[in-house]
Amino acid sequence: MYGKPGGSLRSLRRSNEEQVIALLIARGPLHRAELARQAGVSRTTVSTIVSELLARGLIVESDEPDGDLDGRAGNRLLVNPRAAVVAGMNHTFDGVWVHLSDLGAREIASSGAPLDPGTGPAERIEAGVSILQRLLATAGVKRQQVIGVGVGVPGPIHRGTGIVGVSLPGQPWSHVHAAEALQRALGLPVVVENNTRLEGVAEARWGAGRGVANLFYFGLSSGIGSGLILDGRLYRGAVGAAGELGHVSVNVDGPACPCGNRGCLVLRAGLPAVLTALRPAFGQDTGLDEILARTAAGERAGEEVFADVGTVVGQVLANLCNLLNPERIVVGGELSRAGEVLLAPMRDAVRRHALSLARDVDLVPAELGLGARVGALGGAALVLSETPDLAAALNRMHATV
Template identity: 75%
Template sequence: MSQKSGGALRALRRANQEQLLSLLLAHGPLHRAELARRGGVSRTTVSTLVQDLLARGLIVQADEEPGAEVDGRARDLLSVNPGAAAVAGMNHTFNSVWVHLSDLGFREIASAGTALDPACGPAERITAGTKLLQQQLDEHGLRPDQVIGVGVGVPGPIDRTTGVVGVSLPGEPWSHVRAAEEFGRVLGLPVTVENNTRLEAVAEARWGAGRGVRDLLYFGLSSGIGSGLILDGRLYRGAVGAAGELGHVSVSRDGPPCRCGNRGCLVLYAGIPAVLAALRPVFGATTGLEEMLTRTAAGERAGEGVFADIGAAVGQVLANLCNLLNPERIVVGGELSQAGEALLGPMRTAIRRYALSLVRDVDVVGAELGLGARVGARGGAALILGETPDLAATLNRITVNRTAP
């Protein structure tokens, strides 16, 4: 056999393996006869491919019982081995980093975080995240080449054309950094860098209040106001990656100036600093946000009044987005979402008042996954698993069982 024909046979075998893996990734457990039918190859070819993939640890016998439609002579189902590879999420907030490791079935392998000095720079933050990830891999016997990719969350807008992180909050360490390039150089793995509010949206869509929703708007009410759009089941970023800057929608052209250069931005009325400024004259100059939320939940009218104003302002902006995008559900996250119905009720009222009748009854709910860097890290792992361009080909480059032929 010539070298050329040998190479062609190897390429054909690899293509057939990847087709089989693609079928199992797309459809779940299948039996050999169904793989042959869907793949347009003989059962003999499938048997040969399956033998190799089983030996390499990429597929396994499925645990679940086959349905009644399965041929009784071929009832052994095959599935992709969820433990064959891993995906990682790494989320950086102002004072912490969290790393989440998932298998191919979206199941948690490990999840841990550490506090960071807010004054530290990008290099120290990357080092801390890398150390956490390596610890998780070592503890669970995974090699770096089994990690398909790392979804990294950082604050701020990210220019998709340059990879540069834009300015978000004053003093933000990631501003003007080519984050994907820096993470990739240190980690030595494929990296996708995304705004961490968008990663929270991905996590809520996968595991939280957005489960099963194809068109979802998630936004976080915190010191800043960011959002993530899930449209037709996929994260929407916009032309250059700037979609979702909800906090800088102007709600009053005569309002106070914003650091973005505009006036009357929503964040000036509905961010945490605005809440503190409104309530401290009543609750006391040293009262923190947590106490304000607790007292509001207990029924103090001052707190209810401030959150009613915030809900009305945010709801009017959301009404416009409902007219434009028609989401099925709106999920509210961030620290201020802990105000619960004191915030969500006025928000729904404003949407019903200002949105068109066809879209005004959109479902508005609080986030389910909680606060902190962990949520975005989970979203980072889910993003990699959902957006790796050719997952089957990537998986086919891995051999789990090093003793396999």
């Protein structure tokens, strides 16, 4: 009988604590008075909560000047960036990369390893777990401080079953329930996503999409993957198939694609197709680096091929702009290194073919570079944005650590 009031008070205090933490996660550094106003509680209550959270090390006082208070720090509060760690792990065809960051998105440690493309899922998971354990040990981070791991794998992931599907031949994760396998091996909360989408998440948080709520990212590589950020959140579609830009048909009478469709964009703008178009002029053994260098120096044959590719891609993007009206389009992948010789024709095609209300979209190159590391950055960012009730998770973690 007498247990209920105490339990109710503890529940209320925990709820208030988590509300304060959630506000600091969402809004950044705030003063106690502002916290009280936004939480809808008294300053005395906020003062008590803040004292408890400061003592537990879950929040700290900011030492950054506050422009609203004539340069004084003003005792603003923020979630302690080192209160927990988030991890990203990205599996590509030929390697794995692991990234650790704090809650302020600052890198703690990052490392990767090459893998033979024929390596199976079990060996790939083992390699990723080994790197994660080494990074945690080197950084002096306890395993229980890791709030979650965002993992990228090639291929589409069915939202209902969790099974990785097939979009290109030879994918090592095909027909694997990657989330279950990784969670067993890691012993930590895991979210699994297509690794190109994770590149988009990384660009949205730290790269060319910073501050943009509606963003479309796509990578021009061997395949053409993409990530769609709508109202600040990754959009996956009903079963996880959203954003397959590479398999939009640009010619219904065109060549057959392995996906079963005809005339897919990837057959015109994927890396193998572009290299096939370039090599009659540049030579069969000429690599992409040399082709890009010679094109940048003004070689006409390269300019023509990239202009053609940019125009075709831009026409597809114009349809996407009409449908979804993104604020910015970010172009990544190996072919994005061609720069303006590719991007300028894309912009021209979007302006020519999109509706007037949608055509003034920013179209910019990715900022974070290439390689597995970018997807691992996105994995860490996904944990920060999609951990169910992050404030409650942090509160529980610091009640026991």
